[in-house]
Amino acid sequence: MRNNLPYPLRTLASQRILVHIVHMSYEEDNGGKRCLECGDVLPYGRKDMKFCSSSCKNKWHYQSRSWVGALKLRTRSILDKNYSILEALLESGVASIDIPDLAQMGYNFDCVTSYHKVRNRDEYRCYDIKYCMSASRVFKLERCPPPPSTSSDP
Secondary structure (H helix, E strand, C coil): CHHHCCHHHHHHHHHHHHHHHHHHHHHHHCCCCECCCCCCECCCCCCCCCCCCHHHHHHHHHHHHHHHHHHHHHHHHHHHHHHHHHHHHHHCCCCCEEHHHHHHCCCCCCCCCEEEEECCEEEEEECCEEEEECCCEEEEEEECCCCCCCCCCC
């Protein structure tokens, strides 16, 4: 059947068979390694190849790093909620509040922007709002003064 084909098609068919044979022999040589993203058998190439194409490589790396972005987004949203709660307390003139009451408002004590030990007290900050915390109460809730200007304008 192949001999009845015109010469260019006969050559193309033989090239396909040759590529298939080489691919099969590589599959045996590389132990049937597969692409980490799509699972296809890896084409002939470097021995340490992990992906069948650059698009598979990009997809895999994008998905493997997506948890970092999700964690950052979740942390920022918690900090924003904490800040809005503290700011509302400051605007209403509250300088101290019980921890259960603050937790009931939705404050998350796991996310703060800084922590310092000041004179045997734990001082926490959420951006520019600081407070001290004892075992049962949050007190000394106040806004931090802005840092001094470093520019030397006359």
